Amino acid sequence: AQSVTQLGSHVSVSEGALVLLRCNYSSSVPPYLFWYVQYPNQGLQLLLKYTSAATLVKGINGFEAEFKKSETSFHLTKPSAHMSDAAEYFCAVRSGGSNYKLTFGKGTLLTVNP
Amino acid sequence: NAGVTQTPKFQVLKTGQSMTLQCAQDMNHNSMYWYRQDPGMGLRLIYYSASEGTTDKGEVPNGYNVSRLNKREFSLRLESAAPSQTSVYFCASSERGAGQGLNQPQHFGDGTRLSIL
Numbered sequence A: 001a002q003s004v005t006q007l008g009s010h011v012s013v014s015e016g017a018l019v020l021l022r023c024n025y026s027s028s029v030p031p032y033l034f035w036y037v038q039y040p041n042q043g044l045q046l047l048l049k050y051t052s053a054a055t056l057v058k059g060i061n062g063f064e065a066e067f068k069k070s071e072t073s074f075h076l077t078k079p080s081a082h083m084s085d086a087a088e089y090f091c092a093v094r095s096g097g098s099n100y101k102l103t104f105g106k107g108t109l110l111t112v113n114p
Numbered sequence B: 001n002a003g004v005t006q007t008p009k010f011q012v013l014k015t016g017q018s019m020t021l022q023c024a025q026d027m028n029h030n031s032m033y034w035y036r037q038d039p040g041m042g043l044r045l046i047y048y049s050a051s052e053g054t055t056d057k058g059e060v061p062n063g064y065n066v067s068r069l070n071k072r073e074f075s076l077r078l079e080s081a082a083p084s085q086t087s088v089y090f091c092a093s094s095e096r097g098a099g100q101g102l103n104q105p106q107h108f109g110d111g112t113r114l115s116i117l
Helices: none
Strands: A003-007 A010-014 A019-026 A031-038 A044-050 A056-058 A064-068 A073-078 A087-095 A108-113 B004-007 B010-013 B019-025 B031-038 B042-049 B064-068 B074-078 B087-094 B112-116
Touching: A003 A087, A010 A019, A019 A031, A019 A087, A019 A108, A031 A064, A031 A073, A044 A056, A044 A064, A044 A073, A073 A087, B004 B087, B019 B031, B019 B087, B031 B064, B031 B074, B042 B064, B042 B074, B074 B087
Parallel strands: A010 A108, B010 B112
Antiparallel strands: A003 A019, A019 A073, A031 A044, A031 A087, A056 A064, A064 A073, A087 A108, B004 B019, B019 B074, B031 B042, B031 B087, B064 B074, B087 B112
């Protein structure tokens, strides 16, 4: 079975500060990992995905995530927060084999203070 | 370049009423999904369709039915709405079905906000 845990339902940072959103996964087989962003009253938009080609993955809007197998983590970072980054962020995992369904974490709401 | 289109965007129902949420994608994707999103719960899979002609239950299927009308369209029906079904419903699609293209992301519509009184 696959699962995702996002540590911290709410993260608050100042504009220009480092953004770090945590995601840990559980999977019995090598996982495929995704980060999505959801702006108010909108659907989910893909930020980036890990597919085993490289452990450091760069996404849109200056975000990146690093896959660490030993820590079963896929944390999302951005060096300098912008006001427009305020949104909810979801980590999701999909295991290999015949199970292609995505399992989502419960989300982390990012607030950016001026 | 519409992507995934959901209708309606908002709906208010009374307990016991029925309705169908519509979803259509124009990306020629094989797989389609229905999720519900509730505060603090993330997204939970209701039903999915790996390919045209197939549907399967997800994590929370009770009280719902689906129809994969053709490759483009996947509808979700509430036969007898209950207040517990008040939620935001998202439809998504992806390029491949089971066993193939597991690295393919899902593309989401903007959601249907459903309130049941």
